[in-house]
Amino acid sequence: MNLEDFRKNIELKLSSITEFELQEFHFLPYTFGSGFIVYRIKGYFHKFIFDGRECELTWLISKQQHKYSDNSFTEFKRFYELDISDKELENGIKNSA
DSSP, X not given: OOHHHHHHHHXXXXXXXXXXXXXXXXXETTTTTEEEEEEEETTXXXXXXXXXXXXXXXXXXXXXXXXXXXXXXXXXXXXXXXXOOHHHHHHHHHHHO
16 A cells, blocks of 8 residues: 555545545655645644655644644654554544544
């Protein structure tokens, strides 16, 4: 699975959980498939950064702000594969609100 596939997968899961808005998506296939995705969910920004070389996915959550550019993020969880279960995703969204 690459980051584009992960994006489709997570958006499918998110649509069954809550409303979301894609803020930013960068996929760099020539750097081991690294990249990041940012969503706005319930007033918080959720940033998923994938390091393709280490095969590591980091989930960051912002404080509640109105502008994406003014946010600082804190690490919420780290995965060593490019997959998040429905339950982990739902719990992460609930914990951020």
